[in-house]
Structure formats: C-alpha cells, structure tokens
Amino acid sequence: MNPTLDKFLGGKQGAIGLAVLATLILVVFPLALDAFRLNMVGKYLTYAFVAVGLVLCWGYGGILSLGQGVFFGLGGYCMAMFLKLEASDPESTKIQSTPGIPDFMDWNQITELPLLWQPFHSFGFTLLAVIAVPVILALVIGVAMFKRRVGDVYFSIVTQAIALILTVLIIGQQGLTGGVNGITDLKTLMGWDIRDDSSKMILYFINAFLLFGCILIGRFILASKLGRLLMAMRDKEERVRFSGYDVASFKIFVFCVAAAFSAIGGAMFALQVGFMSPSFVGIVPSIEMVIFAAVGGRMSLLGAVYGALLVNYGKTYFSETFPELWLYLMGGLFIAVVMYFPNGLAGLWESHGRKWLGKLSRKPAPSKAPAPTAETPAATSQPRELETTP
Template sequence: MNAAMQKLLGGRAGAINLALLAGLLLVVFPLLLEPFRLNLMGKYLSYAFVAVGLVLCWGYGGILSLGQGVFFGIGGYCMAMFLKLEASDPVSTKIQTTPGIPDFMDWNQITSLPLLWQPFQSFAFTLAAVILAPTLFALLIGNAMFKRRVGDVYFSIVTQAIAAILTILIIGQQGLTGGVNGITDLKTLLGWDIRSDSARMILYFVNAGLLLGCILFGKYILSSKLGRLLMAMRDKEERVRFSGYDVASFKIFVFCVAAAFSAIGGAMFTLQVGFMSPSFVGIVPSIEMVIFAAVGGRMSLLGAVYGTLLVNLGKTYFSETFPELWLFLMGGLFIAVVMYFPNGLAGVVDTQGRRLLQAIKRRREVKPKPAPAAAAVRPEPHRTVTGLEATK
C-alpha cells in the first residue's frame, strides 16, 4: 500500500474496516436477507448518506445542522418529479380531465404542466438537479450565515426554522408538490419497472456503491489539509481566522458537501421506496438523522453507517414489537448513548481496541525469567585413606 492510499484509508486498520463494511453491505446482507428486508436495508442506507455528511459537517467542522432533512427532501423530490412525469403519460392518465400531467395536479384543476416541472422531463437534468439544487441552496444558506459569523446554537435554530418553513411550503402548494401526501405511485425509471424484486436488488447495490463512494470522498477530504483545518476551526476558530484563513469559505464548502450527500440519499430513497413526502423534510426527521451520526460516532464516517443501521433496526423492531412504547425506547437509547458513550459506537470500539492492543503489548514485554540452573555438585577429589583414619 503506497503512502497516498495509506493516508487516504487510514492505514491498514482503516482499509480493513472499510473492507469489512463493504463485505457486509455487498455480500452478507444480499445473501442473508429476503428481498423485502433487503429493500428495507437499502432504505436505511439512504439515511446513512445524511449521517456521513453530518460527520464531516458536525463532527469535524463543528457545524451542527438540524435541517439536513431539507437537502434529503430536495434530492428526493427532484427524483420523484422525474419518475412521476414518466408515470403520467397520456395513456396512463387518459381518464383525467387533463391527460399527461400528474394526478394531483388534475385534482387541483391545473390544466397544463407547470413551468417548474417541465425541465424534469429530462433524466440528465434530473440527475444534475439532484446534486446542484440542494448544493446551491446550502451555498445560499452558508453565505448568509457564515459570512456574518452566525454559528453554534444560532445556526442550528436557523436550520430548524428552514426545515419547518419548507415543510409548510410543500404542504401548502398541493397543486405543485402533492401536498401532505407527497408524490406517490412511482413505477418506472426510463421504462424499467423499479417495483420488482430484481430491480430493488440492483438499486440496493447502486445505493451501497454510492455510499461507499461518498465515504471514500469524505476520507479524501479528511486526509487533506482541509481536514486538519476543519478540526482546527472546530476547536479554535478564532486562531485559524487570525492565521489568515477564510474560515467562512471552509464552512460553506463542508456544509455544501454534506448537503450533496444528503440529496443523493434522498434520491436513492425515492427510487427504492417509490414515493417522497414532506414527512422526510421537517424538523423531526432532521433530528433523527443527527441521532444516527451521534450513535455511530460523530468522528467516524464508518461509524455513522453502523449507527444508522442500528438505530433504524431498533426502530423497526421496537415499532413491530412494542408499537405503543417504541418512541420512549428510542429516546432512552439516544439518552444512554449521549450520557455513557459520547463518542458513539466508534468511540467504544476504538477504546476497547486500544486496551486490547496495550494488553497484548504488555504481555509481550513482560516475559517470564528462566529459572536459575541448579548448582552442579562437584565430586570430592579421590584420596587414599590411611590406616589410622580407617581405625577411627
């Protein structure tokens, strides 16, 4: 392993951990899980994009965003708009008053496709919009906040407010967005039925591959000079600013990267689940996404994935087994992690791993001393016994 790859992957240990995660996602889950559960796991992995972005933004950059559901929703709605237009061809919607437009538009007495929707008839434009729309929105927010040195709890409150505003806007514009029901009944992608088990398995692999790609890109950022500057800004922002660096620009960059990751997750969620609604945009889902990163470890990109899987598996199990208590159980899980494991699962694994290595090192250093050899008994020299001695 050359020096560049070693630095990027975090040495041999980092490469092994990444290989273990890739094996779990690409080999173990597809072999062990039935199609329904595998699709459910793909849904969880789409949330992991947000958690990985939060590790960069919050764990290393010190920017706690409580509105990442906004970017998740923007990416999901961009993909849903393309899929809905494909599902609303004139033949499939011939019973409507205005064939060729989404059904919720027809219900709201819209007689032509709105201008906002027209570019989403192109798949290439949709893919670009999935990345660019949330990134530009994050750029706008970042410029407005960080250039004015708005940070810490004030920035968190602002992001919460943006999430609430966008949710209200989506619900209020029912003719454009589908309202509280969202955009549903998504069937095909470029003529390919995304509802079949084989299609969902392919989408799962695409989802897992993109997630691993985002993790590698995050590792690349953290292994560069920018990664060291992010940690320095988190700990001593004023010192970094006085050193001549443009702190606001670095914050804007990492915030935009986190937004792009979240949007990719939202688009993959729409493809795998088959709908998108405002329930994934508001304050509550945004806070849940922060919990994913906190449980996994806000300083670990891989830990964010494991934390997302653990929390969502627990949420599914609790909701199926204890439907009336699962919210309390999830809250208790989060409180326990924050109180007793502030660095999340990754911190626990790292601490225990270090203790194990130290114990092994001590055992190697303290070797048992060999037992001293028994002193050899030297025989007395032979001498002749005289007669006088014999009589005695």
Template sequence: MNSTLDKFFGGKQGGIGLLILAALLLLVFPLLLDSFRLNMVGKYLTYAFVAVGLVLCWGYGGILSLGQGIFFGLGGYCMAMFLKLEASDPESTRIQSTPGIPDFMDWNQITELPLFWQPFQSFGFTLLAVVAVPAILALIIGVAMFKRRVGDVYFSIVTQAIAAILTILIIGQQGLTGGVNGITDLKTLLGWDIRTDEAKTILYFVNAALLIGCILIGRFILASKLGRLLMAMRDKEERVRFSGYDVASFKIFVFCVAASFSAIGGAMFTLQVGFMSPSFVGIVPSIEMVIFAAVGGRMSLLGAVYGALLVNYGKTVFSESFPELWLYFMGGLFIAVVMYFPNGLAGLWQSHARPWLARLRLPDRRQPSMKPKPPAEQPGAGGATIDAVPAKQLESTP
C-alpha cells in the same frame, strides 16, 4: 502507496474497517436476508448518507445542522419528479381531464405542466439537479449565515426554521408538489420497473456502492489540509481566522458537501421506497438524522453508517413490538449514548474493543538480536531515547 491509503482509506486500520463494512453490505446482508429485509436495510442506508455528511459538517467542522432533512427531501423530490413524469405519460393518464400531467395536478385543476417541472423530463438533468439544487440552497444558507459569523446554536435554530418553512411550503402547494401525500405511485425508471424484487436488489447494491464512494470522498477531504483546518476551526475558530484563513468559505464548502451527500441519500430513498413526502423534510426527521451520527460517533465516517443501521433497526423493532412506546425507547437510546458513550459506537470500539483485541495478540517469540545497541540508545549515553519522549508528544508528531 502509503499516501493513497492515508487519503482514501484512513491508513491500514481504516482500510480494514472499510473492507469489513463493504463485505457486510455487499456480501453478508444479500446472502442472509430475503428481498423484503434487504430492501429495508437499503432504506436504512439512505439515511447513512446524511449521517456521513453530518460527520464532516458537525463532527469535524463544528457545524450542527438540524435541518439536513431539507436536503434529503430535495434530492428525493428531484428524483420523484422525474419518475412521476415518466409514469404520467398520455397513455397512462388518458382518463384524466388533462392527460400527460401528474394526477395530483389534474385533481387541482391544473391544465398544463408547470415550467419548473419541465426540465425534469430529462434523466440527465435530474441527476444533476439531485446534487446541484440542494448544494445551491446550502450555498445560499451558508453565505447568509457564515459570512455574518452566525454559528453555534443560532445556526441550528435557523436550519430548523428553514426545515419547518419548506415543509409548510410543500404541503401548501398541493397542486405543484402533491401536498401532504407527497409524490407517489412511482413505477419505472427509463422503462425499467423498479417495483420488482430484482430491481430493489439491484438498487440496494447501487445504494451501497454510492455510500462507499461518499465515505471515500469524506476520507479524502479529512486527510487533506482542509480536514486539518476543519478540526482547527472547530476547536479555535478565532485563531484560524487570525492566521489569515477565510473560515466562512471552509464552512460553506463542507456544509455544501454534507448537503449533497444527504441529497444522494434522498434520491436513493425515492428509488427504493417508491415515494417521497414532506414528512422526511421537517424538523423531526432532521433531528433523528443527527441521532444517527451521534450514536455511531460523530468523529467516525464508518461509525455513522453503523449508527444509522442500528437506530433504524431499533426504530423498526420498537415500533412493531411497542407501537405506543417506541418514541420513548428512541429517546432513551439517545440519552444513554450521550451520557455514557459520548463518542458513540466508534468511541466504544476505541476504548474497549481495540485494547481487548490487542491483548489477544500472541507475544513475539523471535530471538532477540545479539547485535549491540548504538550508543545513543544505550542508557546513560547522553542521547535522547524514544522512551523518554512523552506519549502525547509522540501522538502529535507527524
């Protein structure tokens, strides 16, 4: 039982934290918020998938990717392609020059469905592609970079460049991707109207359940030997390499996992919001996604979720109240967190809230046992006592 708690819940305290988050997402928000605000929170949670992946990739693996919008957008586009094909049946598009294809293809004088669009007529293939396509691209990038020991700031620059290239490619191929407008006017999922309030509420719960599942997967990875190796590589990469481990393979794996998490978030974003555009693929959204993880705490999976919720809520409030200044507020928030709370909300909880809660605990009023202590625990008995062991050594003892 203890092993299960450690692997999937992060111990007793981690399990309590996960239960609090689950109660907040599955009970508190649905009961207190109306349909519009609940759907907005659901949109925020789609970004939390990216933040959770960045905790694994950046916080524990030391791989700062400034191009996670690539994978978020690819997952969203895969889902949008299926939904757009379903909305473009011959009956609905009978007024077009070529019925049965998306409207933006007809506008660009394309007369038949492109070959790479055709598999997305299958929902099963679409679900597979949502995870597989971004993971394959991450695998290609990882092999090209990590096998050649390209890391640190150089890797961050490369991911930014790929994000910019992909954005330009999507915008330039307007007849195949919808261009700058993206893929819009998405109506149904397997005949189910996703535009209704009831549908958006159901999708919110699906979104929250998938997010909790990703957190559990992340905790399982961190509790395994791989998690310990990731932290060792982050701190002393050369020492791990000289110990005989293939550092590049571990980096590629965690980078692909983070890409898959981001893609799931992108697919859920498309379902909840009803469109996907290249504005979610570029450099700016990718940097914002890093801010989510930094504010929440790049070493905390749960903190990443709270960071995504807080930053996006602040973004919404600031943009509504101060449309010309909200970018400065966002930048100030990030600078303040980096300067004063480098470990984010999770670090703030560890350093301030938890000690305060510990002081509120009632003292143990049980009567002390009259049974004499064993000789090894008595002062001067010649045996080492636990009080003589330094605190740091105790913390590092498994």
C-alpha cells in the same frame, strides 16, 4: 501504501474498517436477509448519507445543522419528479381530465404541466438537479450565515426554521408538490420497473456503492490540509482566522458537501421506497438524522453508517414488537448512548474494541530459560558497561 490511496482508505486501520463494513453490507446482508428486509436495510443506508455528511459538517467542522432533512428532501423530490413524469404518460393517465400530467395536478384542476416540472423530462437534467439544487441552497444559506459569522446555536436555529418553512411550502403548494401526500406511485426508471425484488436488489447495491464513494470522498477531505483546518476551526476558530485563513469559505464548502451527500441519499430513497413526502423534510426527521451521527460517533465516517443502521433497525424492531411503547424504548436507547457512550459506537470501539484485539494479538510470554549446561554456559550477572563519551 501509496500516499494517495492512503488518503482515500484512512491508513491500514481505516482500510480494515472499510473492508469489514463492505463485507457486512455487500455480502452478509444480501445473503442473510430476504428481499423485503434487504430493501429496508437499503432504506436505512439512504439515511447514512446524511449521517456521513454530518460527520464532516458537525463532527469535524463544528457546524451543527438541524435542517439536513431539507437537502435530503430536495434530492428526493428532484428524483421523484422525473419518476412521476415517466409514470404519467398519456396512455397511463387517459382517464384523467388532462392526460399526460401527474394525477395530483389533475385533482387540483391544473390543465397544463407547470414550467417548473418540464425540465425533469430529462434524466440527465434530473441527475444534475439532484446535486445542484440542494448545493445552491446550501451555498446561499452558508454565504448569508458564515460571511456574517453567524454560528453555534444561532445557525442551528436558522436551519430548523428553514426546514419548517420548506415543509409548509411543500404542503401548501399541493398542485405542484402533491401536498401532504407527497409524490407517490413511482413505477419505472427509464422503462425499467423498479418495484420488483430483483430491481430492488440492484438498487440496493447501487446505493451501497454510492455510499462507499461518499465515505472515500470524506476521508480524502479529512486527510487533506482542509481536514486539519476544519478541526482547528472547530476548536479555535479565531486563531485560524487570525492566521490568515478564510474561515467562512471553508465552512461554506463543507456545508455544501454535506448537503450534496444528503441529496444523494434522498434521491436513492425515492428510488428504493417509491415515494417522497414532506414528512422527510421537517424538523423532526432532521433531528433524527443528527441522532444517527451521534449514536455512531460524530468523529467517525464509518461509525455514522453503523449509527444509521442501528437506530433505524431499533425503530423498526420496537415498532413491530412493542407498538405502544416503541417511542419510549427509542428514547431510552438514545439516553443510554448519551450517558454511557458519549462518543458513540466509534468511541466504544476505541475504548474497548482495540484493547480486546490487543489482548488477542499479544505475543505469549517467553518460556523459562533452561538451566545452564556445558553447551549453554550461564550468563554472567555482571551488568554491561555503560557507553562513555570521550
């Protein structure tokens, strides 16, 4: 296999695993599920972006961020701002006191579009902002924390505090952000109605291809020298530092990559679901995102996707079937995974799946040799002479 291609695919086994996941997402789900359920799976896959980033950041880099909902929310809000402006044209908002601005601004007696919103009339600027805004924030946090060697549980607490601060800020600035209700009633993308079933199907496939792109980028990073350094930093950070490497810069880089992945997921969430609210930014959703990676296996990029699908399907199924008990059932699921499968679904595959496949692929034992005949003389029982050196 081509060395460059091998880095992207993760070798033969990685290519097989990627093909299985692609078949499941791109073929099985679209054929087996109706439009409503398929859109729900698409929503689950937007969380998988965050889980894939956490595998890089936490699983390999040893950086446990409990604030990834911040970057997910920022990406979603950037996309939602563009969509909301498109849905707030003067004709659609002519009944408002001030036509041409979002409805929640009119309710809050704002008479002019704020300066912060004006660049989001441009779709190109919006795409740039979806990535740039979360990455810039991650860069600021990373420089402030890692350059001062703040890590482990202290970094996790700081990211939780940032998630709480941003949630309070979004809710408090109701005239700018829509407050606790968020930005809702998103209808079109550059004139294309995103609410009908065919549009949601197209967005599902766009979402899936972007997710596979992030997985390939993650595999390329892990297959490079940087990936080996990340694992070394996770296990023996001081040894890597004494070897002359700038540990802080590597941590900042992988933290920014995880933030970018999360932001892409947030933007796709706003497109597929049609709204964005502060309920996806706070501490609780950020911890849930860590659970997605833990259930799938924090050392497996593909496992993170399966973890996001399984946990979110469990939430949906339990809440629909057992509306009064679903929280307890979800808690039991997490406890069971931690107790019996500490390495997640990927660890379960490593310990049992490969063994099972090995048994299936094992060649049958050779049949008993026939009795010697005149045509097949019996082999002598004398051992072969050992080779001797002069």
